[in-house]
Amino acid sequence: MLKKILTWGGLAFLVFFVAYRPDEAGNVVSSLAGGIMDVANGFANFFTNLVTG
Template identity: 65%
Template sequence: MVKKILTWGGIAFLIFFIAFRPDSAADVFKSLGAGIMDIAQGFGDFFTSLVA
């Protein structure tokens, strides 16, 4: 029950954040995307070095 309430609360907050602060929301998602790309690049470099 608590998990369901927290999930819906998180979704509501996300919608509110995007609706009323679209520039800030875009910056957050860009930062998250950049972090994920850095991690993927690190794994790629590791496996390239491992094979080469």
């Protein structure tokens, strides 16, 4: 029951954030995407060095 309430609350907050603060929401998404790309590049470098090293 608590998980369902938290899920719907998070979704409502997300909709509110995007609707009323679209610039900040875009910045958050951009930062998250950049972080994910950094992690992906780190894994790629690790495996490249593992195979060629």
